[in-house]
Amino acid sequence: MRQTLDTMDRLSEDGLWYLGRTGAAEVREPWDIRDEENEVKMKFDMPGLSKEDVKVSIEDDVLVIKGDKKISESGGNEGTDGWSSQSFSSYDTRRRLPDNIMKDKIKAELKNGVLFISVPKVKVEPKVIDVNVQ
Template structure:
């Protein structure tokens, strides 16, 4: 018999382990389909669907970095379109469920993602390179050298 009352009747809880406490779900009894996180295994997680990408500009290039943990380079696609658009896309499949498995927490993300960026006029679209290392995709778009306008002095007569 526990000296501490359980407010999560029937749920596993251990006061000394903060990760064992289930969070009370006020929507679990509503008749909406999939309204509750505990209602079913999520098919897509918005954290992965809206993949975050850093874009920095150096004197030589535009550099894009995307964190894509757990993906192989074969599962990611990098494309450039004629109208100077860089497109990064891919998909992480949902882990197969076994009917005998009981999920306690699902936090890893899955689903499709697509990000598009309009590149500036100085981007060399035919020289784009991409690499992937340790789950980080790096796309480098070299810049054309900006030609400074020639200034010609005009002699003033008179």
Template sequence: MEDPLSYASLSEDNGVNYRRGRTPWEIKEGEQEFKMRFDMTKKDVKVWVEEKMLVVKAEKLPKKKPEGEVEEWSSKSYGRYSSRIVLPDNIEIEKIKAEVRDGVLYITIPKAKTSSRVLAIDVN
């Protein structure tokens, strides 16, 4: 589950740019926001923004077996995961939302409103 080479950037001009490694998430870009999807549960994941980067970290610990019980296969996967995604300048960091629904982490990254208003500047 751990992939130290996972790295991507979101940009207005080019959409999603993958740098190195695999990307264990899905990203969709809309007119007003970026949407991301990860297969993780709430108790396993932490999300924060640090220096214009969205950081997603998770750790699944193996289930403890009762003493004396022998299990040939583990019932669930476990390991560590960490990704840093470079955020573009045109987003509203304070309005980023993360929620888990049905074992899936959804992150919404709203784009900042851009003004297309033309303002004439007087030349003196």
């Protein structure tokens, strides 16, 4: 039994579990990143957090996303169903940003527990230099 719990702990750290169409458990990452022509779009699942609980910043060339929320019910340590009535949500991730982005134009929005980040890219025109052939 302990081995099964260890395996479940390890797998749950890697992503979110859900039952797929086949009925087998599948893993879904709690984030998604799409590199498009004019921007990089990112989506991070942050259930239970409000925009006041989330901080997005840039440290050098790294996007830093942090979120913390402690929820405590008044009364005893256990709820009516026997489970603890106190929970804590914490989120901390870092993603290296590509070189061709506009750091000062990054936008972030939290909707229904999902953080959406838009990172605009700099349009880089190829620089052509004619070399005089002698």
